[in-house]
Amino acid sequence: MSLAHPDQLFCGFRVATMASSGTVLARYEDGKTAFVQPDGSPLQALQVVVGVCGGKIEWIGPESILPAEGFADVAVIEGDGRWLLPGLIDCHTHLVYGGNRACEWQERLGGVPYAEIARRGGGILSTVRQTRMASEDQLVADAGQRLQRLLAEGVTTVEIKSGYGLDRETELKMLRAARQLQSRFPVRVVATLLAAHAVPPEFAGRADDYVAMVCNEIIPAARDLCSAVDAFCESIAFDCDQTERVFRSAMENGLQFKVHAEQLSNMGMAARAARMGALSADHLEYLTPEDCAVLGRHGTVATLLPGAFYTLGEKQLPPVQALRENAVPIAVSTDSNPGSSPLVSLLLAGNMACNLFGLTVEETILGMTRNAARALGLQNEAGALQPGFQADFSAWEVGSLAEMLYSPGQNQCRASWIAGVARSVH
Ligand code: NIG
Numbered sequence: 001m002s003l004a005h006p007d008q009l010f011c012g013f014r015v016a017t018m019a020s021s022g023t024v025l026a027r028y029e030d031g032k033t034a035f036v037q038p039d040g041s042p043l044q045a046l047q048v049v050v051g052v053c054g055g056k057i058e059w060i061g062p063e064s065i066l067p068a069e070g071f072a073d074v075a076v077i078e079g080d081g082r083w084l085l086p087g088l089i090d091c092h093t094h095l096v097y098g099g100n101r102a103c104e105w106q107e108r109l110g111g112v113p114y115a116e117i118a119r120r121g122g123g124i125l126s127t128v129r130q131t132r133m134a135s136e137d138q139l140v141a142d143a144g145q146r147l148q149r150l151l152a153e154g155v156t157t158v159e160i161k162s163g164y165g166l167d168r169e170t171e172l173k174m175l176r177a178a179r180q181l182q183s184r185f186p187v188r189v190v191a192t193l194l195a196a197h198a199v200p201p202e203f204a205g206r207a208d209d210y211v212a213m214v215c216n217e218i219i220p221a222a223r224d225l226c227s228a229v230d231a232f233c234e235s236i237a238f239d240c241d242q243t244e245r246v247f248r249s250a251m252e253n254g255l256q257f258k259v260h261a262e263q264l265s266n267m268g269m270a271a272r273a274a275r276m277g278a279l280s281a282d283h284l285e286y287l288t289p290e291d292c293a294v295l296g297r298h299g300t301v302a303t304l305l306p307g308a309f310y311t312l313g314e315k316q317l318p319p320v321q322a323l324r325e326n327a328v329p330i331a332v333s334t335d336s337n338p339g340s341s342p343l344v345s346l347l348l349a350g351n352m353a354c355n356l357f358g359l360t361v362e363e364t365i366l367g368m369t370r371n372a373a374r375a376l377g378l379q380n381e382a383g384a385l386q387p388g389f390q391a392d393f394s395a396w397e398v399g400s401l402a403e404m405l406y407s408p409g410q411n412q413c414r415a416s417w418i419a420g421v422a423r424s425v426h
């Protein structure tokens with residue numbers, strides 16, 4: 001086989017997932033996820049070389065594929081036995097917001113429930129007040145601090161939602177702030193419009209009127225600043241019919257859509273969104289086994305958010321076993337936000353996914369790479385080490401994959417690259 005001449009060569013790494021053309025190396029077997037080699041055997045550690053050209057993975061394979069005479073004029077990156085993974089993907093965050101909600105957290109410690117705080121105008125609406133007051137530059141500066149924490153953990157793609165503006169001007173300000181973060185930091189930002197996050201005070205008691213404004217004014221105005229639309233379907237937010245109207249408008253405006261669903265109760269919206277073609281349904285503690293079958297049939301990603309489950313002290317666990325049985329792709333994300341999940345660590349979310357939800361290490365890493373890419377519609381370009389994909393990598397000084405996740409607070413990511421360019425965030 002003759003190999004195309006790379007401009008970068010990554011050698012001496014152990015890889016946690018890889019694929020040569022046409023071979024999927026992370027798949028469900030007997031209801032469990034395993035990383036597998038082309039011959040189907042489980043992947044433990046394999047010395048590989050990765051050729052990168054123009055910021056994309058050109059080819060990948062065992063070291064024996066290298067020509068005996070080597071390549072001239074190639075930048076060689078030596079792994080020294082470190083693990084090479086795809087850059088991690090945090091596929092559900094609310095990283096841009098004004099202020100914080102530490103006071104409300106204290107109230108919740110004193111026994112006041114999250115939904116009660118929301119009903120009396122706190123919760124999401126208190127962040128809305130602070131976000132409306134903040135300048136775009138202030139939002140970028142604050143979110144930039146949080147973003148750097150994620151980048152240091154090998155995150156190369158991050159989704160950022162609006163949703164603390166709830167008026168046209170502030171929703172657009174948040175999306176522009178997300179775009180600015182992409183130009184200021186070495187990261188790929190995927191922006192999502194979440195104008196249907198809560199009913200704003202100006203529309204109290206008139207949720208349908210607000211939904212009409214979201215559909216007719218905010219989504220068309222935001223369509224060039226985002227790639228998807230999200231909505232919060234819950235008794236304290238929007239009902240299923242309102243959520244469906246928002247998604248129809250997204251489709252009419254050429255945008256994809258996803259949903260915050262079945263977090264505090266079962267509204268049936270995850271399955272309904274899956275039937276409409278949603279990229280993902282997120283939270284899902286109250287998802288039923290029947291809903292899981294619908295998600296599986298439609299290929300909708302189930303994004304699990306253990307940080308919110310942990311912070312809100314929820315008791316209802318998402319139906320992980322039914323998700324597995326229905327081959328639903330599972331993603332894991334931080335849900336980083338000032339109220340229900342003030343985490344700025346995807347590794348911590350991964351640890352919680354294992355400890356609280358019972359995911360395996362492999363399922364969790366799959367959920368922070370390949371399946372997270374799928375939740376963003378990026379499954380053909382990111383989230384896997386595969387020819388033709390972006391050369392987004394993270395390198396880990398660990399003896400096993402489990403070591404990445406088992407020790408909260410310990411970040412063993414030593415280097416990362418985005419489109420083949422080394423980043424200095426470690
Ligand atoms: O994903 N569930 C709704 N939205 C956020 C919470 C936002 C907030 O409390 O500020 C979530 O958990």
Ligand code: FE
Binds near residue numbers: 094260335337
């Ligand atoms: Fe969220």
